[in-house]
Amino acid sequence: MLTGDGSLSERSGALPVKERNKKAAVIGAGLSGLTVAWELVKKGYPVTIFELSEQPGGKILKESEERMPRHIIEKDFAPLINNSMLETCWGSGVGVSGGMVNFADLLARYDAIYLGTGSNYALPAGVDLTFDEQGFPSHDPKTLATAIDKVFIGGSLILESEKRSPIESVSHGKIAALSIDRFLQGVSLTAGRSREGAYETLLYTSLKGISPEPVYIEDRPGELPNSEQTLQEANRCLLCTCLECVKACPYLEHYGSYPKKYVREIHNNLIIIKGGRGANEKINSCSLCGLCAEVCPGNLDMGEFCFKARKKMVETGKMPPSAHDFALQDMAFSTSELVALHRHQPGFSKSRALFFPGCQLSASSPHYVGRLYTYLREKIDGGVGLSLSCCGAPAQWAGREDLFNENIDLLKKNWTALGNPAIITGCPTCFSVFRKVLPDLDCETIWTVLDRVGLPENSGAGVKMKKLAVHDACTTRYDKPLQNSIRNILLALGHQVQELENSRETTTCCGYGGLMSYVNREVARKVVEKRIAENPEDYLAYCAICRDHFAARGKRTYHLLDLIFGSSDHDLAGDQGPGFSKRQENRYRCKKSLLKKVWGEEIQTREPGFELAISAAVRSSMEERMILTGDIIEVISHARSSGNVMENTETGTMVAYYKHRNVTYWVEFTVENESIYHIQKAYSHRLVIKG
Amino acid sequence: MSETSKILCSRCGIYLTMGTVTLTYLEASFPAELYKCAKCGLVYIPEDLALGKMAQVEKTLEDK
Numbered sequence: 001m002l003t004g005d006g007s008l009s010e011r012s013g014a015l016p017v018k019e020r021n022k023k024a025a026v027i028g029a030g031l032s033g034l035t036v037a038w039e040l041v042k043k044g045y046p047v048t049i050f051e052l053s054e055q056p057g058g059k060i061l062k063e064s065e066e067r068m069p070r071h072i073i074e075k076d077f078a079p080l081i082n083n084s085m086l087e088t089c090w091g092s093g094v095g096v097s098g099g100m101v102n103f104a105d106l107l108a109r110y111d112a113i114y115l116g117t118g119s120n121y122a123l124p125a126g127v128d129l130t131f132d133e134q135g136f137p138s139h140d141p142k143t144l145a146t147a148i149d150k151v152f153i154g155g156s157l158i159l160e161s162e163k164r165s166p167i168e169s170v171s172h173g174k175i176a177a178l179s180i181d182r183f184l185q186g187v188s189l190t191a192g193r194s195r196e197g198a199y200e201t202l203l204y205t206s207l208k209g210i211s212p213e214p215v216y217i218e219d220r221p222g223e224l225p226n227s228e229q230t231l232q233e234a235n236r237c238l239l240c241t242c243l244e245c246v247k248a249c250p251y252l253e254h255y256g257s258y259p260k261k262y263v264r265e266i267h268n269n270l271i272i273i274k275g276g277r278g279a280n281e282k283i284n285s286c287s288l289c290g291l292c293a294e295v296c297p298g299n300l301d302m303g304e305f306c307f308k309a310r311k312k313m314v315e316t317g318k319m320p321p322s323a324h325d326f327a328l329q330d331m332a333f334s335t336s337e338l339v340a341l342h343r344h345q346p347g348f349s350k351s352r353a354l355f356f357p358g359c360q361l362s363a364s365s366p367h368y369v370g371r372l373y374t375y376l377r378e379k380i381d382g383g384v385g386l387s388l389s390c391c392g393a394p395a396q397w398a399g400r401e402d403l404f405n406e407n408i409d410l411l412k413k414n415w416t417a418l419g420n421p422a423i424i425t426g427c428p429t430c431f432s433v434f435r436k437v438l439p440d441l442d443c444e445t446i447w448t449v450l451d452r453v454g455l456p457e458n459s460g461a462g463v464k465m466k467k468l469a470v471h472d473a474c475t476t477r478y479d480k481p482l483q484n485s486i487r488n489i490l491l492a493l494g495h496q497v498q499e500l501e502n503s504r505e506t507t508t509c510c511g512y513g514g515l516m517s518y519v520n521r522e523v524a525r526k527v528v529e530k531r532i533a534e535n536p537e538d539y540l541a542y543c544a545i546c547r548d549h550f551a552a553r554g555k556r557t558y559h560l561l562d563l564i565f566g567s568s569d570h571d572l573a574g575d576q577g578p579g580f581s582k583r584q585e586n587r588y589r590c591k592k593s594l595l596k597k598v599w600g601e602e603i604q605t606r607e608p609g610f611e612l613a614i615s616a617a618v619r620s621s622m623e624e625r626m627i628l629t630g631d632i633i634e635v636i637s638h639a640r641s642s643g644n645v646m647e648n649t650e651t652g653t654m655v656a657y658y659k660h661r662n663v664t665y666w667v668e669f670t671v672e673n674e675s676i677y678h679i680q681k682a683y684s685h686r687l688v689i690k691g
Numbered sequence: 692m693s694e695t696s697k698i699l700c701s702r703c704g705i706y707l708t709m710g711t712v713t714l715t716y717l718e719a720s721f722p723a724e725l726y727k728c729a730k731c732g733l734v735y736i737p738e739d740l741a742l743g744k745m746a747q748v749e750k751t752l753e754d755k
Contacts, residue, residue, distance in 0.1 A: 647701055687715070
């Protein structure tokens with residue numbers, strides 16, 4: 001408040017306040033009394049100061065001119081002393097004897113009185129206060145109120161000598177002024193004051209990476225530091241903040257603030273009746289990975305908060321349809337008859353175990369699903385069934401509890417029909433979902449199984465032994481047995497394990513979790529880039545999506561199955577992974593080939609009756625725009641059957657559109673021999689053309 | 692945009708002309724001036740419009 005640089009007067013001049021009709025008296029113009037006067041004047045109360053000496057300042061005037069130059073003190077006090085709301089009575093002691101201001105008169109004339117007469121003065125005569133055990137005038141330490149109505153007390157008068165300091169006096173002044181203001185307004189003196197004065201902060205500040213610096217200013221009486229030392233000392237201040245989660249999470253960093261503010265914004269977003277919901281994107285961009293809760297000293301989980309917000313948005317019909325539609329359609333595909341399958345092993349009417357590879361492993365590496373299934377059947381007696389479907393994580397992340405529960409119920413029904421076998425998942429996310437919602441289910445991942453039963457013969461023949469940096473899956477960040485099995489398998493294959501700085505419980509998301517990459521590609525890109533910059537070694541992932549996300553950004557990454565089944569004639573770590581359309585096609589091919597190979601059944605593929613020719617550039621644009629080959633087929637099929645086609649006579653291309661599910665897809669193309677469609681362009685919108 | 696486009700409706704054999712088209716999304720409905728076939732009503736929405744203005748309108752309506 002009193003700064004010595006003149007800024008006080010400039011600031012205070014800009015704040016006109018309305019004069020109030022109640023007035024206060026301050027007895028003693030030391031730092032506590034001056035602070036009370038300043039705080040009350042700022043609030044519009046007329047204040048009269050009664051001071052025994054002829055000038056303000058109290059004990060600080062005892063400091064040397066060198067240490068406390070008087071012109072600076074005067075400059076600091078000037079805005080108060082010259083304030084029109086303040087009356088000053090210098091040389092006016094308060095007491096009962098002749099020449100003194102009578103305390104009883106003050107009680108009658110003023111609405112509140114502050115006693116700040118300092119340690120050198122006794123309590124003014126006529127002030128009828130009892131004394132506590134330590135010999136100080138009795139008062140409430142929280143509010144500084146005394147037993148006399150409207151009289152407050154503070155400063156060195158009630159401070160033990162070792163606790164007296166200018167800071168304590170100013171603190172007392174602020175506390176007393178707040179009490180007086182509340183008293184004059186007739187409101188509670190005590191409500192909501194728990195964080196006043198000194199209290200133990202909850203603020204955590206990491207000292208990681210901060211090297212200790214020496215104290216530049218030694219406390220030597222009578223010796224003043226030079227300006228260089230003063231600046232060096234000031235620069236030692238860390239400007240304490242926590243921000244542990246913001247440092248760890250590119251999503252939290254992206255929005256330029258920190259969770260306390262985000263929580264408020266999200267809360268407001270949920271309760272707003274009319275107007276823009278500006279936090280929708282923020283709510284839907286979080287990966288829900290739980291890293292923030294892990295690194296937060298207070299365990300604040302933004303993911304849990306965003307997850308609940310999503311469910312609320314769905315419940316109230318305020319979830320933007322575009323946010324998760326693509327992922328939910330993809331899940332619908334994975335659970336459809338076209339690609340889902342639930343079977344006993346051929347020749348068995350019971351299943352002791354059931355292999356559930358998960359939709360993303362089938363999409364990224366359908367060939368490994370077949371190899372694994374063969375191996376599991378060899379190693380596990382009593383029948384190993386196969387369950388091709390999706391665990392429902394996309395619906396859960398999208399806040400669609402209805403779809404999620406529907407899917408879990410369907411899986412349970414299918415598994416019950418197969419005799420409730422133990423589930424072996426190929427994907428850590430499926431495992432985490434089942435373990436959470438089906439706690440009674442006997443479930444583990446292929447990794448703990450392989451660690452236990454041993455690896456297939458000739459495992460690892462395709463990949464040279466090397467050092468690999470292990471990226472743990474964020475959905476199983478607390479699963480130590482799984483994480484240990486990954487490392488055991490790597491060692492068994494002869495590789496060296498490089499631990500990333502953020503591994504196991506502090507592992508990061510790959511940019512897919514929570515459907516982040518569908519909602520906010522920029523944040524997802526930042527998440528991937530931060531992760532892949534952590535270590536120069538090739539990475540090892542055991543979630544198909546993690547592997548593909550890193551590889552797509554140019555980080556050489558193996559899936560653990562690459563190290564077991566991979567072939568040396570293929571650059572396994574450099575493979576960019578399939579796009580959205582290819583992923584769906586792979587799931588379909590996975591079912592088709594397994595049905596043929598294991599059960600000897602054929603399924604007939606329905607051909608559209610025409611061919612598509614799509615260049616790499618157009619495919620890349622489709623991927624960016626989340627348009628599937630299947631969407632293009634729908635548009636062309638509709639154009640062929642309806643005749644609704646246009647021709648751009650300027651470019652010579654044909655144009656057709658078709659609303660498929662909730663999106664209208666546009667395709668520009670040329671036709672070769674009436675059966676080969678060369679796709680030039682594809683785009684879409686969600687606005688509906690009503691004609 | 693000129694009144695007549697370079698977009699030919701293959702079925703009707705006529706060039707699309709500017710006309711009023713109703714667009715809807717969520718609970719909103721509004722008119723837009725777009726090229727359409729005066730005979731069969733087929734509409735043409737160019738790529739830049741779909742990915743520009745229309746995408747903005749979609750986002751605004753979704754966040755309302």
